Amino acid sequence: MNLNVGIDVSKAKLDFCGMDSDQKVIFQDSVLNRPAGTNAIKQCILDANEKHDYERTIIGLEATSVYNVLPSRALEEDDELQALGLEVVTLNPKMTHRFSQVYDQDKTDKVDARNIADFLRVGRYQVPVPRDERHIALQRLTRERFHLTKEMTWCKNHFLNNLYFKMNTIDAELPTSVFGATMMTVLTDERYSLDELAEIPLEQLTDDLNKLGRGRFGDPEAVAQALKRSARDSYRLDKQVMDSVNLVLGMYANEIRMFAKQLKELDKSITALCDATPEAKCLRSIPGIGPVYAAGIVAEVAQPERFKNEASLAKYAGLVWQRSQSGNTERQATPRVHSGDQYLRYYLVEAANKVRTYDPTFARYYDKKYREVPKYQHRRACLLTARKLVRLVLTLMKNHELYQPAKMV
Template sequence: MNLNVGIDVSKAKLDFCGMDSDQNVVFQDSVANRPDGVKAIKQDILDAYKKLTYERVIVGLEATSVYNVLASYELTNDDKLEAVGIEVVTLNPKMTHRFSQVYDQDKTDSVDARNIADFLRVGRYEVPVPRDERHLALQRLTRERFHLTKEITWCKNHFLNNLYYKMNTIDAELPTSVFGATMMTVLTDERYSLDELAELPLEQLTSDLNTLGHGRFGDPEAVAKALKRSARDSYRLDKQVMDSVNLVLGMYANEIRMFSQQLKQLDKSIAALCEATPEAKCLRSIPGIGPVYAAGIIAEIGQPERFKNEASLAKYAGLVWRRSQSGNTERQATPRVHSGDQYLRYYLVEAANSVRTHDPVFEKYYNKKYREVPKYQHRRASLLTARKLVRLVLTLMKNHQLYDQAKLV
């Protein structure tokens, strides 16, 4: 006999329901989403366990933004609950929602809590999520880094869109990135109009670039020539429009600089925390995986023993493709599932792209997958290479061993 405790999580309250294996409701109530509310849930579980010693006590909470994290952490790290062998699992809301649609019921928080408990009773829930302090600390850093990189990409796209108004041929002409510190300063500088830039002597522009870049340009004369060509060949806008464009470009340039600086600070903190993580040594032995990618993978995987094989880890990361078969026909091209841990998938894909530039085995596999299709080659090959990396990552973490290419091959 198992005790299944479903908790419907919201920002303000926790609706919970305890159900045994025979679908009998043992207890049900609603408490505030605060430590004293979780304490009441703990007491109900312990009281029920005293009356009947259950074989397993399973507590399930839906992944509801950040609102379920603290409550599940509080339940996981309780000595009395640990003594009764409690299992705390985080559930995919899509799965519990589909399960509840089987029943023709009203949609209330108390009904949702009961349906979650019933879903746990069926036993089709996913792998439990780690909630120990070490992995939670890493998650806070690596997940914020994920969002920060998205913000940088967003700002860069808008910077390029507005730069097109000012110098629409710059991408084709410039031999260096427009996102270098010096280039962003030059491109947002209002000291020269396009006509003045086109007529400016090459020697003076080269000297200005050397001054702004503190002599860091490899070939400042080539950059100066490219700027003059772009200024000469671009469309001309009136001063009022150009002032607006320059203002927007300056704003995005400042945001990119600020986010880039924050990214450096995050990477430094992640690297320091990664040094104190034993599993990081195993992953960092793989060529191309540094402390940031290793920390991102470890933070989401947690204890590798949670996964019975590499297929379950790939499913957890959302690196699986659904099978579609009917009769004697089986579809060859199927879409990837749009679920799973997006943070783990991101760090696996980024790590795989780095590993393939250092390891010939992964490079050969990536190139093979790249040539198999006529479009979306890089995206498809990157995802499949990340799927291949999953097996290596899980093997090293479970066996606590270092990467040995010859041995593993």
């Protein structure tokens, strides 16, 4: 007989319920989400095992943002509970929610804890491989980098939207990125109005760009000509509107510079941890995958042994497409599932986009998928290339091998 302990996690408290294999509730209570609360749950488990001597003790917690991480680790690393052969599992909230819909009952934290314990009793869950400290530390860095990248992309989009008011033809004219350090300074600086920028001599503007860029521009004259053309062809706004646009541009420029600096610091820390991770060395042997992308994949996969094949890893990353079949007809164009580990999917897709520029095998596969459809070619081809990369990633990590490119015939 097993003891199944379901814990409903929230930021402030932990509602828990202990149920045996005969669906009998042994204990049930609510404690604060603090070390004292997990100690109270531990004591209930120890007392129940002294009375009944259960064969197995399973604790299940739903993946509730970050609130389940600390209590689950506190219970998992406790020596007295480990002596009982304790298993701590993190459950998918979608699965427990669908299970609870079978019962016609109220929705409360107490009821949820009991349903989680009942779900454990049924046994339709997977026991995850515990992550060590190195993987958790790496995961904290790579996940924050993911969010930081999204914030930076959001700022860049708003910067471009406001830049359109100031110079609406700049994207078509400029031969370099508007997000370079020198170009950001030029576009947000108020030393030149559009009329002054259009009338300034080309030699003087070229010299100013050289000074701002410290001679790092490949062709400062071409950039100066593009700026003058854009200044001549853009709409003119009154001073009040232009001052507002310049203020907003300056704010977003400062945010973009701040995010770029933070990304640089994060990448430095990620690289240092990645160098001490053996699995990352296998992935870095793939052309195009650097320490950041390798660390992002390793941090989410952790122990590759928990995936029986590449299809299970692809499903975990959300790189699978729903099947739609009825009778003798099977639909060809089906949507990708909107579930899975978004962080792993992001790093796999970004890595695949890099690998296809270095490896001929992946390049041919990307080109083939790119030409198959008339719309969303790059996005679709990148996702499918990432799905192809999953097999290589899992093989290298499981076998601890370095990548050997296919021989060209």
